[in-house]
Amino acid sequence: MIKPELTDYKRPEKLSEYPQATCYKAGHLVTKNSGWRSKRPVVNTDKCVGCFRCYMYCPDGVIFKKDGKVDIDYDFCKGCGICVKTCPITAIQMEDE
Numbered sequence: 001m002i003k004p005e006l007t008d009y010k011r012p013e014k015l016s017e018y019p020q021a022t023c024y025k026a027g028h029l030v031t032k033n034s035g036w037r038s039k040r041p042v043v044n045t046d047k048c049v050g051c052f053r054c055y056m057y058c059p060d061g062v063i064f065k066k067d068g069k070v071d072i073d074y075d076f077c078k079g080c081g082i083c084v085k086t087c088p089i090t091a092i093q094m095e096d097e
C-alpha cells in the first residue's frame with residue numbers, strides 16, 4: 001500500500017530540485033557509525049565544482065548540499081570511500097582519523 005505522504009512525490013528534473021541530502025526526509029539516521037571508521041573523506045571546497053555526483057552515489061546519503069557545493073555528515077559517514085571514487089576531479093581525499 002502506498003503511504004499517503006508518498007502520493008505528493010514529484011520526480012526532480014533538475015539537480016537544484018533534489019533535497020538538501022538524499023536522506024533529508026527519511027529521519028532514520030539514529031545510530032552514529034563513525035566510531036569504527038579509520039579514514040574519513042575530506043572535501044576540498046576550493047576544488048569542488050558542485051556537480052553533486054558524490055551526493056548521488058553515497059550509499060548512506062550523508063553528503064549534503066552546502067553553498068552550491070557539498071559537505072559530509074561525519075556522524076554517519078562509514079568511510080567507505082565511494083565518494084572519492086566517484087568525484088571526477090579528485091576534490092575528495094581520504095584522510096586518517
Ligand code: SF4
Binds near residue numbers: 072
Ligand atoms: S565515505 Fe562512503 S559513507 Fe562516507 S560520505 Fe563517502 S560515500 Fe558516503
Ligand code: SF4
Binds near residue numbers: 070
Ligand atoms: S563529486 Fe567532487 S566536484 Fe562533484 S560535488 Fe562531489 S566533491 Fe564536488
